[in-house]
Amino acid sequence: MTLLAIDTASSAGSIALCRDEKLCGEILFNVHSTHSERLMVGVRQVLADTGTALESVDAFVVVHGPGSFTGLRVGMATAKGLAMATGRPLIGVSSLQTLAMNVAETEYPVCALLDARKKEVYAGLFRMRRMHPVPLASERVIAPADLVRQIKEPMLFVGEGAVVYRSLIEDHLGVQAHFAPWVLNSPRASLAALLALERLRLGETQTPLTLIPAYIRPSEAEITWALKHPGQGS
Structure with missing residues (x-):
């Protein structure tokens, strides 16, 4: 096909x-x-x-x-x-599912982020199963600070939103925050x-x-x- x-x-x-x-x-x-x-x-x-x-x-x-x-x-x-x-x-x-496919082999849950402007992001949380993203929550538009406060486990962040708000994410999550290489952010x-x-x-x-x-x-x-x-x- x-x-x-x-x-x-x-x-x-x-x-x-x-x-x-x-x-x-x-x-x-x-x-x-x-x-x-x-x-x-x-x-x-x-x-x-x-x-x-x-x-x-x-x-x-x-x-x-x-x-x-x-x-x-x-x-x-x-x-x-x-x-x-x-x-x-x-x-x-x-x-967001398409973006998560860039890191299909990760052991961590994935947070795919696109910059939604207005100090918000489009966010999708996924667990990778057999190289495909399984949603852990509904996709949403949210302030980055509100999103990271809800995350309680190690997470791999991918996407342009992760680049824009990397410092904020690291400030809140420290070593629990992992980031995809820049070439995988689109x-x-x-x-x-x-x-x-x-x-x-x-x-x-x-x-x-x-x-x-x-x-x-x-x-x-x-x-x-x-x-x-x-x-x-x-």
Whole structure:
């Protein structure tokens, strides 16, 4: 089965093409241009470099959040457009689970962190089982200080949020805090594809109508609307 995976949840985006459990090609980019400028160019390049026709892709995988609202919208729109054009299914995967896959062989529980701005992080806690992340709690947006106060055991931190708040984490947890090497702090589309492969085999797919972003917190527009219309549903 051939999967084309897209990740635009953070500033470091990626596109990967996999056939079963073989990585055929992957592009990583962390540049000043927007994902909308790079994404379709990257998709065409991956397909060309791997000699793959778009119509031969069996399913499209997209990291659906949490993460940058703009980045997620670009990635979701692109993946949905490709799925609609080809009639192929979609599979959405968590950015935090994808990030945790970078440290799949660790003996410690994993705290995957993305910088959510506003002095908050998107956080996911996982235990690695057979090279896959098993959630220990619901993914959330939280102040880093509040998060680390809840941690009572050694923990491996991974992600850009761990880089931004490393000093705070070390101040609270001391030697219980472990950190992934810097090269592992970005989600990768190839690992999103690996997470999605089993779901595809089980027939657990979605369509452009059923797949929605996992923003976790409301957008600025929703917050502004709520402040202007107190007591009313959105």
